[in-house]
Amino acid sequence: MLEPHERERFERLVMPHQDAAFNLARWLLRSREDAEDVTQEAMVRAYRFFGGFQGGEPRAWLLQIVRNACYTWIEKNRAADLMTEFDESAHHSSGATPEAAAVASSERERLMKALESLPARSREVLVLRELEGCSYKEIAAISSIPIGTVMSTLARARERLQQTLRPAPGKEVRRDV
């Protein structure tokens, strides 16, 4: 479907962002296995639609496709994940595996669990900013939200992350679950 030089362009412009694609999918889906499937599907989709891309930032263009593929996947396979958006107490128990509830053995694990406990939309914006280093403008394009919303979502996500990481004596009980 694509001309040879288009294929070369795809390999040059889009393929280098496979890591970014995988990283976003991994954090949105909270699973490496599922992220592999969805990344693969999104890359192929991007390749098919590459005719529609002629300028702009290829990373943002690809990440927009990956993000949409992830939400489609979540809706189909784990619709409950999106509900936790509105229920702050639920995502601790629902998404977390027994390991997640166990005492985090290292700082890295502690941060990982905290990040995974955030609602999907907050996690998405935070990962794009802190791990991927995207500007507000890029995040707005990837997530299809106004720039002002990027700023307020980030504020909320970071504050929540801070709260989760703060030692809360009331939550100690979970360790025994």
Added chain:
Amino acid sequence: MTCEHSGSLLHGYLDGELGPVLAAEFERHLESCSQCIAQLEEQESLRSSLRAAKLYERAPAGLKMKIKRQIANTEADDEQWSWVPIWRWMGASAAIVALMTMSYFAAQRMLTARSGVQEAVLTEMIDAHVRSLQPGHLTDVLSTDQHTVKPWFDGKLDYVPAVKDLAENGFPLVGGRLDVLNGRSVAVLVYGRRKHFINVFVWPETGKESPVPASGSRNGYQWNYSRAHGMEICAISDVNAADLHDLSELLQE
């Protein structure tokens, strides 16, 4: 009690996304707000621990190989199928989604292609509008009285914008503000519309070329650009396009 700035604005500052004027203003605020200083420090340490934890996960080599192979096959596939309806196996809905995606990008591209300057001015204006909605940033002079707002601009700019209170027409004047657009200071009049705010940028005509398209919308914000009495006027808001058009007509009278 938490400082109102410790919300969004502090994070915009932390991310270096506020722009020079607002960043300087926030730094001035920091001089007198211990709460924001503490919060900023806490956020900075959270950021450095996130960095130290190296949470970024790269695509496994096996996945990259799989993708490469599948893309190679996709091409072969498409060649083989190119003379039969290729959407058949994708399903009609997928085709519609694909078309919509492509036309969306095409539309975006056309908008961008029109002019890089237009794009930059528009982005600046939308950003300024969004910033103005942060607590304490809407107005420098808060008054519903046009005779207070107009003289306020006197001496701050090399022109004085016409200021009308349009409360009778459903657009009460809220106040005025200075903002920076395209490298120069401009007057901004703020009007209310039900519970929404409308920023009206006013500056003297600079040339025949209009710096933004006459009207349009992006990310949920509408704009309406016009000229009257030697001034260029651009209204921007999240109210509907019809309301914005009405206001624009009233301002041109």
